[in-house]
Amino acid sequence: MGKMYRLWIAAILVVASLSVGPLAAADLPNQRAELRQKLSSSLSNIQRARYDEHRGTLRTLAVQNLVNGTGLVGKHAAGTNPEVLAKTFLDQYAPLVGAHADYRDLHKTAVKSDSLGLTRLSYEQKHGEVPVYGSVLHFYSDSSGRLLRVQGNLLPLDGVPAQAQITADQAAARALADVIARFPELNEADLTMDTPELVVHDTGRGAPYAGRIVLAWRVPMKRGFLTVESVFVEAVKGNVVDQVNETHTLAREVYQTNVNTDGLVWQEGNAQPYAGVDAPAINELIAASAETYNFFASLTNGEFLSWDGQDSPMRSLYNPANGGCPNAFWGNGTAAFCEGFATDDVIGHEFAHGYVEGNGDLIYRWQSGAMNESYADVFGEFIDLLNDRDVNGGNALRTQDALSQYVTPGPELFVEIAGGETRTFRAGGASFGAAPTIAGASGTIVLVEDTTANPNQGCETLANGAAVAGNIALIDRGECFFSEKAANAQAAGAIAVVIVNVQGNEVVNMSGDDSANPVTIPVISVGLADGNFIKAALAEGVTGSVQAAQAEVEDSARWVVGEDIGGGAGMRDMWVPNAGNDPATLTDPIYMCGPVDVDNGGVHINSGVGNRNASLLVDGGTVNGVTIPALGITKVAHIYFRALSQYLVFDSDYRDNADALEQAARDLVGVPLNQISLTSEWPGPGESVITEQDVAAVMAAVAYSEMRELPESCNFAPNLIAAAPALCTEGSSRTLFADDFEGDVTAWTLTHEGIFESFTERDWSIVSELPAGRNGKGFFAPDVGLLNNCGVGVNDETGRLMLASPAIDIADASNLRLAFEHYFSTERDFDGGNVKISIDGGDFQLIPADAFLYNGYTGPFQIDNNSNPLNNQPGFHGTNDGTNRGGTWGTSVVDLTGLVTGPASIQIRFDFGTDVCLGNDGWYIDSVRVFRCSSSSIVHADSNRWVPHLTSATGGFTTSLQMLNTDSTAQTVTLQPYASNGDPIGAVSIELAAGEQRTVNAGTLLGAEAGQVSLVADATVIVSAAYRIAEGAGASAHVRESQAMGRVFEVLPGEQDVVFDGMALINRGTESARIQVQTLNAAGEVIETFEVNTALAPFAKQLAVFDTYISEDTVRVRVISSQDATALFLRGTRVGVNPGYLFEVQPLVITP
Template structure:
């Protein structure tokens, strides 16, 4: 590695691969050209330069001058063209997309295209100061582009597939979003780099990027492979203040209740007044402090919608057109939070998925809390600084639930308190629990889900009602329990994940318990009695400071804690056990936002956290540093390490420069104290305390299959092929089988595929398990299996026999999956046990959960995708045929069988290069010495 790179630990720490010699030479030239040298950082997903910054307030390109926007753009373009290869692009791929004048100088944006096709999320930002010095260039571009830009199917077909995907798997907390009026608002042909959003290395593919929306409560980005038609990614652009989807409508002219210039408050109700004032607070925060005129920078009208009957309350969101709120969810920080999503969309454009989405969510929390700290509305007191690591006494604490009776189910439950109703104290509440049964099963749900009025209401009066999670919102369940006269509600989780805090507006006690405990209560034969109490032992802060949403009556208390995120089960640093590793919630956008929230709170108030001392720099300076990072350095696919770099670089930009104090008064713009080098040291310390540059290794994201399989027979044996299949001539030799569970149901047979995922060449057998079906136990139900079976293969009479095959799996985790079966000497097929696999054995079983109608449920199988991604990758599995039940000299058949439940899905199972081999010992050469004479 060249000396210029070796001296930069940040570069090597983030490198996805060792830079090539050519890359090193380019970086050396870039460093030599800069007037004071340069600092570099590698883009994790590409191994190329992701950030270059002039050292010591120097200039990356001193040979060219700039004095205005046009000359600044010209200088930046000259530099980008010259060194495009260092970032992973060619000069002709980078197009200037705009110049933004700032108080510090100019930001020039470059978007990447390939043969006229845009590259999704690929953007470089060049920053120049008022003196015309080029101070930095950063961003992400897709390197090594070499692919066809001719799609295999039309824009209309891609849109139809995307809409079908959303219909088959609706968004919403329980998949119950209203899909009326959904359409493809845009369908754009793009180059898409797999894994970039996750910060992983992936292939470049041609994809149709489809925005599916009803301009209300659905706004999903669906990525359809333009060669295969497969959906390779999907995420929601509905940004909401809680950890679930929300329901609202776009505003209708007839429903306009107030516009700029109308009398205020006039006849407006309190929620409408809150929205008018809250939107004004958000507007003036960004206008006075950062000079931005509305969310798009062009003064666009800020429209809000309140109290629509389709919203699953309590909640609020930004849907790309309007911000939308339930009644009593209109506090100052909540309204500013939702408008924060709009400002993010029109600046950095952070994709609402994984770490980029967690940053998107955190910026909204930050701007909401900033408004809350400077206005004179919703000011809950006291608002004094917090003690490091402590929760607020106004936080709903951890609760313990103990089943007291009957004795056979007595014991503790895992639990989370509801965000409504009375708060549990140390003494606790003891009550009998009665399972609520519904009058009707609305929406096809469970008769114990509480989604319709209870037919045993009399038995619930004065007791706690038990209901199952799912089908409808928590608020509806709690309202039904309250209407029945219950004094509390216990909600049993419907998945084995930890319980979460239910939300609602009912004035009764509430708690969620784990799935297993819920099953015990439902199965109890005697009277169930429980005790619930606050089990927090640590002291708590007597202050509301850094609580989010605490002023919304419908929440019954705050929904997040920015100072100590772990008080709400969110991580405060990357290595925390609470860090969200699942694909749920778009990869933890709401939970993992706690890391960024904690960074901001630490900077404002100062503390020693995670062993790092962070000095307080105050609200004015912290807000300006975060805005500079958001607006000048972050791109759609930025991750936490990019934020760390953006914050430290943004702070350096601001040293000694004029900044404005945070203000929401339309008549007041005042200067704040200048940012100093000491302040930037605090910024660096905050990023270290919350570990923004640390990878979440506890997630252990890995491909499903290990790579580099061993030689089939090793070095001491010869490998002789007994039988093989490459599928280059199709499936002609293979027998097909099929089983459909329900009359009127559907199945899909194996076929030969040539457009294979993961750049796998040639052809392969493909067992489909797409996102189809109706889960109807009848017409169009996809509960079925399809198999392909080899011709009969006679094993040799000696040696060790093995079966190997290459395969790719991308199925609905736990519900769809494939098995390998074997028949010996014409007997029934049996599933090959895990113990027979020598390499890449099945990792899990297909789920036996209630409602899984896959005929293979509970059997050993390959299911799921790679490390949290919606896609898989190729691997080789090796089976010892003797351990699978076949001895030398016997005749065998092998069957690959794919199974699905009634609906939903992903892609399926690809199988290639199936081979039966014999391993025999190599003959040792013997030397015979004769006797002379």
């Protein structure tokens, strides 16, 4: 291994060559970016490279498998051990895949070779001895010694605690209470749990957002034999942070009612047919479970037996005693079927969930869960098509876009504008009201009006009821429940209702409770753009029809899931997913965008994307002008199973699926495919062979399905805007108070008040584990998640926590501002916080919503049924869109001008309130700043006083600026920051009282883009900088401002085995500078000259580490600039050298 820099210095000076060893964990984003560039430039045959969009880690990398091509790490000898290939890759790119640089967190789990000559070497990830839930890394190599593919989903583990602070029993109690609180219909006596397991967990696994990486207890909860879900309880704070559903809805053993000895009604070797109670259903379970077993066994020619590949029993249960009916389930190694659900394709579907679990084990939520459902649908339908024993309908090929009579078609809206223009809009349905019919409900479309401030939302009795009567009511979404809108329109005489989703173009499938006022007319929804089109034409006159989708209907059950359930009303149509209001492509307007607590983020709906892809490949068709040939079941089954078994991981999404399907097809080109059988005779290889034309068909189908696209309708919005605001819209800022909580925080006052004795005593507290990967410390107020049996006065956590600043003296209140960086994830509408201000010791008063200039309050807290003391006030509450848990860091800016009118002493207070029950994460405050905006920009002459190097928390560590006024009078320090490329950033002025010493975070004060700063101040003001990346000795360096300027600098390098040297140089000239480094020997002769930068812009910064230049003969290092320059030289110890240190080296400055 090459030279290694000490962790903290590596974050300060960016290294030109990354082969020297591991950098600081906090600098990993920069390191990964450079490794990514190195990878792309060193490989010319990359076929696919995909990176995690949140963390920048490599998920998939594959090279073209050419006969004479090389692999990812060059060509090794035939038969090279796959571990050698993997370690060769990891030695160069371990941080890029998310592993430690020495990959100590990776542990080999399996090596599998297949009949195609491909070997998959698998690793799991551990944090010490703690497993990382769902994290794997696969290496794929061939027999000729080439590494062809790397795929994984590792998590960065830096900063994750190593020890749990709560016990497994405490976690189990909180998990049980959480399940009961969310599912009050469950009987606690029927719930059991497996032993809690300590894991590292990403709360965003499979989700369209970045989650938190936490040490957590995973508590598997069961209802009877079925795993209901795993509840994750944070092992440090003790709060529930995530729930993962593990019940997949929809030798042989068949049980009735319970999985125990008494419930066993048939097992392998018993007589057939079964003649006992429920004989038709039991016999179908016996037959279809055998067909499923033989389907996969013959597909793999006996290599993968039973659902887990270990030839475990195919266990099924009919009519489970623990509820969940009517439905079918997979969990805990058992497929369960309620009465009426034991049909061949549903049985195949549920057991296919087991085969998914035994291979890719896709997490059951968001796109991963949709793929889990889709693979189960696909394999279940293959079995249904091959056994050809449908009760309802046959398996005749269906024509393009034709509907099946065995699936109830979804709704649509047909409109005709006066003048003859017609359009048909896709629509969402409702769980209440009448189902739209083929004939439709026709009439004039009328926009409703009521007497509220939002008259088109129809939340009260309609003012234009006479116009609505006998026609179709057009209503905007918002303010009240869908069912209430429909009921008001129905009361006015409407024959149908169309609700416009004013929040986006997504078509919403609506739910609602109309039991108090039943809705009997059809209710549908349309997206925003379609709704606006209709509204724009209303003046001309628009008629319409709320109807079931109009298309040719055929008597074929081919590609219908569950056609034999309930008299022929199938659950899903894989040929035309839109028929059941499921999407066929990723950009389909009816793609479901969540939330995760509704169908686990759309697993049964968004499965339509994968389903249409499979049906199109099997039967062929022309889509978007492209004809895709029919490949048939045998080819597609092999492609799908290879994709699932080889190339998908725990949290794979549709983009991964696109890669997996295409790669699986390429793998199988020219290979005789095993013949598929539903009997115990497995014929082995047959004549069917996948061709290059078949690969092209797979690619065309994937392109049609848009698997690599992002859902257009899902514009998941953060609860705060992450982009840093301009603190002053014009001019510059003058800081009066700033605290980033990295130092002494005892000046802040912490108080709380609980309404009842059951309130848990707690205050705001300083935490060093900030969410979303943020470095540093901050104040935290927890949103307590309560246990079971909570109510008014009983386990009641109603109360508030208060965090008050020290007194801040304001001499001039003109253009006074407050800015604070924060993050919140709370129970929406019920728990959250707001900001208050006290002036001259008076009572604290709410800072109103209209005082916020940027990132204002979410909105008012709910008043009804909300005991939060802040319930009649506006505040910050909720989570990011599309999530149940999680927020975004952002900066809020407040105009205090109208609240503080003259010289005053003020205090700022952050209040966080909770109601009686439930909770989430909480509110984090990272920095607070009070400042004034001047009417014009601060302009000053160039100064010879510089801090040549700054970085912020986003760069891996913090730079603190320390200012000491040694004078007996107040002094002003003006700071002029620059971006690293030399672009100036808004100047900042700070007022220092006589004798005052102040420490401020450079990133907080000057912004994350600031790379260097010049300053103007009286000579009595002493300025220095401290760089810090961790606590303890050796973790920081303290350097004085630099005033030396020159064009030639010389330093004597340290002992290279122990230390290394580096520099940060600023071009102080008015023109671009040429920067060179020369090495000199003992005689003063130049050994070599290196061109570092041929055109460094004025006021730009150049970073360099001298290891690249120094040889054994080097005695001095000379840095030459063609323009005047200021430079900072640092020396630090290498990794493993103790004690570690970092200090400034004074150069010899030569001014020509």
